[in-house]
Amino acid sequence: MNTELSGILISFAITLLIAIPLGKYLARMFAGEKVWTDFMKPIENLIYKLSGISPSQPMNWKQFLKAMITINSLWLVYGFFMLMFQDKLPLNPDGNPGMTADLAFNSIISFVANTNLQHYSGESGATYLIQHFIFMFLQFTSAATGIACAVAVFKALRDKTTNDVGNFWVYLVRSVTRLLLPLSIVLALILAFNGTPASYAGKDQFISMQGDTVNVSRGPAAQFIAIKHLGTNGGGWFGANSAHPLENPNYTTNIAEIVAQMLVPIAMVLAFGYFTRRKKMGWVIFGVMTIGMLMLMIPTIFSELGGNPAIAKMGVSQSTGAMEGKEVRVGPMATAYWSTLTTIVSTGSVNGMHDSTMPLTGLWQMLGMMINAFFGGCGVGVLNYLIYIIIAVFISGLMVGRTPEFLGHKVEAREVKIAALITLLSPFLILAGTALASYVFTNYGAANWAVKPSAWLNNPSYHGFSEMLYENTSSNANNGSGFEGLGDNNIFWNVSTGIIILLGRFLPIIGPVAIAGLLAQKKYIPESAGTLRTDTVTFGIMTFAVILVLNALSYFPALVLGPIAEHFTMLK
Amino acid sequence: MKTLVQSIRLTLVLTALLCVIYPVFISFASKMAKGKGNGETITVNGKVVGYALLGQKFDKPQYFWSRPSAVGYNAAGSAGSNKGPSNPDYLKEVSNRIDTLLKYNPGIKRSDIPADMVTASGSGLDPDISPAGAIIQINRIAAVRKLDEQKVAALVKEHTEKPMFGPAKVNVLKLNVALDELK
Numbered sequence: 001m002n003t004e005l006s007g008i009l010i011s012f013a014i015t016l017l018i019a020i021p022l023g024k025y026l027a028r029m030f031a032g033e034k035v036w037t038d039f040m041k042p043i044e045n046l047i048y049k050l051s052g053i054s055p056s057q058p059m060n061w062k063q064f065l066k067a068m069i070t071i072n073s074l075w076l077v078y079g080f081f082m083l084m085f086q087d088k089l090p091l092n093p094d095g096n097p098g099m100t101a102d103l104a105f106n107s108i109i110s111f112v113a114n115t116n117l118q119h120y121s122g123e124s125g126a127t128y129l130i131q132h133f134i135f136m137f138l139q140f141t142s143a144a145t146g147i148a149c150a151v152a153v154f155k156a157l158r159d160k161t162t163n164d165v166g167n168f169w170v171y172l173v174r175s176v177t178r179l180l181l182p183l184s185i186v187l188a189l190i191l192a193f194n195g196t197p198a199s200y201a202g203k204d205q206f207i208s209m210q211g212d213t214v215n216v217s218r219g220p221a222a223q224f225i226a227i228k229h230l231g232t233n234g235g236g237w238f239g240a241n242s243a244h245p246l247e248n249p250n251y252t253t254n255i256a257e258i259v260a261q262m263l264v265p266i267a268m269v270l271a272f273g274y275f276t277r278r279k280k281m282g283w284v285i286f287g288v289m290t291i292g293m294l295m296l297m298i299p300t301i302f303s304e305l306g307g308n309p310a311i312a313k314m315g316v317s318q319s320t321g322a323m324e325g326k327e328v329r330v331g332p333m334a335t336a337y338w339s340t341l342t343t344i345v346s347t348g349s350v351n352g353m354h355d356s357t358m359p360l361t362g363l364w365q366m367l368g369m370m371i372n373a374f375f376g377g378c379g380v381g382v383l384n385y386l387i388y389i390i391i392a393v394f395i396s397g398l399m400v401g402r403t404p405e406f407l408g409h410k411v412e413a414r415e416v417k418i419a420a421l422i423t424l425l426s427p428f429l430i431l432a433g434t435a436l437a438s439y440v441f442t443n444y445g446a447a448n449w450a451v452k453p454s455a456w457l458n459n460p461s462y463h464g465f466s467e468m469l470y471e472n473t474s475s476n477a478n479n480g481s482g483f484e485g486l487g488d489n490n491i492f493w494n495v496s497t498g499i500i501i502l503l504g505r506f507l508p509i510i511g512p513v514a515i516a517g518l519l520a521q522k523k524y525i526p527e528s529a530g531t532l533r534t535d536t537v538t539f540g541i542m543t544f545a546v547i548l549v550l551n552a553l554s555y556f557p558a559l560v561l562g563p564i565a566e567h568f569t570m571l572k
Numbered sequence: 573m574k575t576l577v578q579s580i581r582l583t584l585v586l587t588a589l590l591c592v593i594y595p596v597f598i599s600f601a602s603k604m605a606k607g608k609g610n611g612e613t614i615t616v617n618g619k620v621v622g623y624a625l626l627g628q629k630f631d632k633p634q635y636f637w638s639r640p641s642a643v644g645y646n647a648a649g650s651a652g653s654n655k656g657p658s659n660p661d662y663l664k665e666v667s668n669r670i671d672t673l674l675k676y677n678p679g680i681k682r683s684d685i686p687a688d689m690v691t692a693s694g695s696g697l698d699p700d701i702s703p704a705g706a707i708i709q710i711n712r713i714a715a716v717r718k719l720d721e722q723k724v725a726a727l728v729k730e731h732t733e734k735p736m737f738g739p740a741k742v743n744v745l746k747l748n749v750a751l752d753e754l755k
Contacts, residue, residue: 003737003740007737007738051578051585052578067579070575070579074579074580074583121649124649132591136590137587137591169582172582173586185594185597188598192601192605193602195607197609199608199610201610204611206613207619209628209749210632212645215646216623216626216647217648217650218610220595222602223594223595238650238695239650240694243695244650244695245626246626249625251739308687311687314663314666315670315682316666316683317685318687320686320688321687323686323691324652324655324691325653325691325694327693328693329699329700329738330738331739350694352694353652355652356652356653359658459656459659460659466656483654485654570658
């Protein structure tokens with residue numbers, strides 16, 4: 001068999017082999033049942049003690065969200081000042097300068113929000129102190145925040161009638177000590193032993209064989225790259241992200257990194273089923289998400305393997321696929337596979353440059369981020385899917401003429417309103433952001449910013465529009481990848497995407513937690529023959545249809561102006 | 573207020589765990605890896621000539637060329653070209669690269685040229701080329717260095733890695749080091 005095809009098949013097989021037991025484990029662990037990682041208890045108790053937290057204290061959904069918002073706000077403020085004054089702080093062997101206020105604003109939001117959209121370049125834009133104490137710290141804690149909120153929703157939906165959604169601090173700490181940290185240690189060691197630097201040594205210099213003087217950026221990268229994938233963060237240590245040979249030295253590490261970013265998103269879906277004692281529902285959701293994933297992935301792979309027809313016309317063989325922006329050791333198939341997964345699970349790390357992929361590949365990448373619920377980011381993927389479920393329950397209820405119910409609780413106007421608002425938020429942020437950017441580009445091309453709007457785009461025509469659409473989509477989805485040709489380090493993009501990331505992160509977390517909290521307070525209605533069952537294949541298809549219809553209606557026009565138009569011009 | 577104090581204290585505790593204990597432990601463990609956690613270097617006659625994993629610029633006729641790089645193999649500023657597939661300027665650049673290859677490698681046809689030799693890599697630091705990318709350069713190398721073609725071809729074959737998973741590749745730096753040693 002073709003070694004590239006076997007490569008992605010083995011990647012997926014390993015993913016499932018680890019993710020399925022991990023899902024069961026997460027359900028038991030967060031439910032407080034006995035698990036093998038209970039040996040961490042003394043360490044956790046020490047953390048609670050030092051932090052003045054009482055782990056047994058119950059929280060209602062409002063108290064839970066208050067704790068979540070307080071600590072995230074703290075990180076925003078403290079991180080912002082650290083970034084601005086990084087040049088004056090220690091651990092800066094390469095002498096990198098401080099960030100401008102707008103760049104610091106964008107970067108700190110981006111990392112607090114699990115997005116990792118990077119308008120700076122890793123080699124020269126951030127010191128080792130910032131990379132570890134702010135960015136890596138947030139890669140752990142932002143993922144843990146998402147997971148904690150998802151677990152609160154699980155608990156609210158499991159219990160018959162309750163005010164208690166669980167203790168935020170406990171979920172947060174346990175996500176770190178019993179999931180993210182142990183897995184990060186394993187992955188960081190795999191990377192370090194395959195050649196990724198892990199020491200604190202600064203830049204190196206050597207004379208190449210042709211006599212050029214070459215400076216080499218290094219640093220403790222393995223630690224960072226591990227959690228960047230496990231926490232679906234995606235921010236690279238180096239500018240080129242996981243396309244960089246030191247971030248992703250060989251095909252083995254490529255498999256390790258792609259497996260790592262899928263683990264928690266898949267495990268959380270299954271954990272939902274196990275935790276709420278509705279195993280079947282977990283598997284139905286898993287099935288819907290897998291089918292959605294394949295529908296995006298298979299055309300992406302064909303689109304990249306087909307190569308660039310414009311280069312084929314010059315007589316150069318495209319038998320190895322489109323290679324612009326790709327690495328030889330990874331190859332086009334694993335790059336296509338990665339590009340689908342990184343866009344659906346909101347990691348946003350890349351092992352090849354998305355800006356240079358074929359137009360239809362760009363279409364699938366953007367669509368994956370627009371839907372943002374085929375597995376999705378750590379914890380938040382399930383929450384996004386829950387919103388689609390509420391809409392599907394509501395529509396199904398209307399179709400059969402009954403009060404909609406979900407897991408034994410009536411879904412009423414308030415819950416549906418929240419779900420509808422969250423659903424409308426994404427298209428609003430993405431499309432308004434892109435419209436504003438296009439307006440500034442066409443009308444204020446000469447504005448005196450760090451990058452003049454007329455010089456934003458790295459590519460002309462439809463592809464240039466795609467660069468702006470992609471940036472906004474990625475921000476709203478908290479993905480963080482980009483069509484990186486876009487000149488985005490200037491006040492317009494730093495501020496506009498900063499705001500989009502912030503809203504696109506916290507409202508879709510607050511919404512589902514509120515819905516679950518409200519549902520849990522209602523009287524429990526036992527299932528009867530007349531109940532709309534939400535764990536059936538039929539309901540899975542219904543949810544899938546809701547996802548397709550909502551997203552097609554929202555985004556089709558914008559996608560036509562970008563990737564689809566570019567595709568047809570290339571056919572000429 | 574109580575929540576804020578808890579947040580500050582938890583942030584400090586987690587910082588100690590995640591930003592000091594974890595990375596220092598990994599850094600310490602990496603001392604046992606090749607390159608001692610600093611990146612593996614390649615040495616010729618006691619002098620470091622490069623990093624095993626980092627591509628470098630090779631454009632002189634006597635060496636096997638690396639792939640095109642958008643950043644001129646700047647290992648302190650990696651990046652791809654980010655050129656879109658339909659960009660006319662980009663396609664012109666590709667066309668020029670094809671002409672350059674045809675000029676310096678007499679005897680090869682357009683259809684012999686693999687895509688990776690005329691496109692810039694994602695990192696700008698790709699250490700590898702495809703086996704076909706090395707094969708089209710054998711003629712030139714043999715002529716410039718006045719070596720037997722068979723010998724150069726054998727060297728390329730020896731340096732072609734065919735892993736169980738993933739594409740076949742040739743590490744350009746290692747190949748060129750071996751080429752310099754070839755008599």
